[in-house]
Each structure stands twice: as structure tokens, then as C-alpha cells.
Amino acid sequence: DQQVKQNSPSLSVQEGRISILNCDYTNSMFDYFLWYKKYPAEGPTFLISISSIKDKxxxxxxxxxxxxxxxxxxxHIVPSQPGDSAVYFCAxxxxxxxxxxxxxxxxxxxxP
Amino acid sequence: GAGVSQSPRYKVAKRGQDVALRCDPISGHVSLFWYQQALGQGPEFLTNFQNEAQLDKSGLPSDRFFAERPEGSVSTLKIQRTQQEDSAVYLCASTLLAGGADNEQFFGPGTRLTVL
Structure with missing residues (x-):
């Protein structure tokens, strides 16, 4: 039972444009959400978070x-840069x- | 400054072997977490510690998995009688404080375990 879902395994975006990564969840008890970025052979690094009392x-x-x-x-990542190429996890x-x-x-x- | 370190970075084990994976958290960090990341999946929680106390081990897949943090610093994840399904990257993370959902978890590079 996947409580956090990222339905797009991959996304390609032109440099300088906006990247939009999506995430859905099923557990209504979740009240804090995070995005992590991961480069190959490294651990995930924290990017940004949001509390459930906010919308942005x-x-x-x-x-x-x-x-x-x-x-x-x-x-949302804007403008997108080559260094943004990585795997992004929603948590x-x-x-x-x-x-x-x-x-x-x-x-x-x-x-590029 | 030094981040979370894990050793070994890569481990190949024959099925049935016991393995021990080590995590050195950031110095002074109170909380420590272990996650398992199978190929193509996101990390999945295994267990966590606050200092030397193990708080939650509900994510450990079976009683072959055992974790300890005896002095509240270094932690070891031990897997007995390894099976092929144990093949994964094992990630360790630590946080400076304890108890807050918004405490940033700092991850190590992981140990990639391959069971043949």
C-alpha cells in the first residue's frame, strides 16, 4: 500500500523552463511534507518542506x-538548471x- | 564538516551469510534512522533511535534484522542469514534534535548490499 505516490518516473525539461514534479498521498494523518533530491551514489539531501497549515x-x-x-x-523549480538533474523524492x-x-x-x- | 558516513559502501554476500552495516551519524545528533531502498523504489523506514534507545522497529522486515546503537552514537544494522530479497541500499540518517516532524534528516551515502 503506497501511501505516497509519484506517478511520473521521469521528466525532461529544457534548461531555463519550469520543472513541475507531482506527488499524491493517501494518509490524511500526514501533516508535514518534504522534498529530497538525490544524486547517484549519494544519500538524499533535503530540499524544501511544507507544513499542512500552509499551502505554499x-x-x-x-x-x-x-x-x-x-x-x-x-x-516547482524555476528556472531549471542542469545541476537540477537528479531523482526527486516526495516524503x-x-x-x-x-x-x-x-x-x-x-x-x-x-x-541544456 | 563531516556528514553521516556509512561503511562499507558496497557489500556482496552469499545467501545465508550474516552482514553488519555501520553508520556514523553527525557528531552530537540525537536521533538516528535506518531506511531500506530497493531498486526503483523510495527509501522505506526500518527503525530509529533516540540516543541509545530504539524507539520504533516496526519497519524491520523480519527477525533476521537487528539494529543497535549501544552508546548513542555509532549504529550497526545486522542482517542474519541474508536472502536475495535483502538486496538493497541501506540508508542511515541522523537529526540534531528529537521528536519534531520538521527536524531535518541528514542522510549518509548508503551501503549497497547485494546477496547472491
Missing amino acids: NEDGRFTVFLNKSAKHLSL ANCFGNEKLTFGTGTRLTII
């Missing part, structure tokens, strides 16, 4: 949007519980 969080080129009624979140956890539940990841490729 922005950090530089990265913005995360949360739609609680649809149980959907998205990560979630519940208040008082640090363990993360991850999606299966989306491989983003930025085309």
Missing part, C-alpha cells in the same frame, strides 16, 4: 504547493513521528 512555501528557485483537499503536492510524516514515508521518486533531466 518558497525558497529561491524552489516552491512547494500543498492542496490538502486533493491530497496533492507539487514542487511525508505525521505530527510527533519523525519517520518518513517516501514516494518512489521522479528522475528529472534538464536538457
Whole structure:
């Protein structure tokens, strides 16, 4: 039972354009959501997060949007850069519980 | 500064062998987590520690999996009588504080275990 789903295994975007990565979840108890970025042979690194009391969080080129009624979140990267090419994982956890539940990841490729 | 380190980076085991995977968290980090990432999947929670106390081991797949953190620093994940389905990358993460869902988890590079 996949509680966090990333339905697009891969995405290719032209350099300079917007990258939009999507994530859906089924567990209504989740109240904190995170995006991690992973390069080959490295561990995931934290990118950006959002609490369920917000619907948007922005950090530089990265913005995360949360739609609680649809149980959907998205990560926007603009403008996309070649260094953004990586696998992106959506993750979630519940208040008082640090363990993360991850999606299966989306491989983003930025085309120069 | 030093991040989370894991050793070995790669381990090949014959089916039935016992293996031990080591995690050195960031110095002073209170919480430590183990995740298993199968090929093409996202990391899945195995177990976590707050200092030396194991808080949740609900993610351990079977009683062949055992984790410890005896002095509240280095942790070892042991897998007994390895099976082919144990082949995965084992990730360790640590957080400075404990108890908050928004504590950033810092991940190590992982140990890739291949069971033949």
C-alpha cells in the first residue's frame, strides 16, 4: 500500500523552463511534507518542506504547493538548471513521528 | 564538516551469510534512522533511535534484522542469514534534535548490499 505516490518516473525539461514534479498521498494523518533530491551514489539531501497549515512555501528557485483537499503536492523549480538533474523524492510524516514515508521518486533531466 | 558516513559502501554476500552495516551519524545528533531502498523504489523506514534507545522497529522486515546503537552514537544494522530479497541500499540518517516532524534528516551515502 503506497501511501505516497509519484506517478511520473521521469521528466525532461529544457534548461531555463519550469520543472513541475507531482506527488499524491493517501494518509490524511500526514501533516508535514518534504522534498529530497538525490544524486547517484549519494544519500538524499533535503530540499524544501511544507507544513499542512500552509499551502505554499518558497525558497529561491524552489516552491512547494500543498492542496490538502486533493491530497496533492507539487514542487516547482524555476528556472531549471542542469545541476537540477537528479531523482526527486516526495516524503511525508505525521505530527510527533519523525519517520518518513517516501514516494518512489521522479528522475528529472534538464536538457541544456 | 563531516556528514553521516556509512561503511562499507558496497557489500556482496552469499545467501545465508550474516552482514553488519555501520553508520556514523553527525557528531552530537540525537536521533538516528535506518531506511531500506530497493531498486526503483523510495527509501522505506526500518527503525530509529533516540540516543541509545530504539524507539520504533516496526519497519524491520523480519527477525533476521537487528539494529543497535549501544552508546548513542555509532549504529550497526545486522542482517542474519541474508536472502536475495535483502538486496538493497541501506540508508542511515541522523537529526540534531528529537521528536519534531520538521527536524531535518541528514542522510549518509548508503551501503549497497547485494546477496547472491
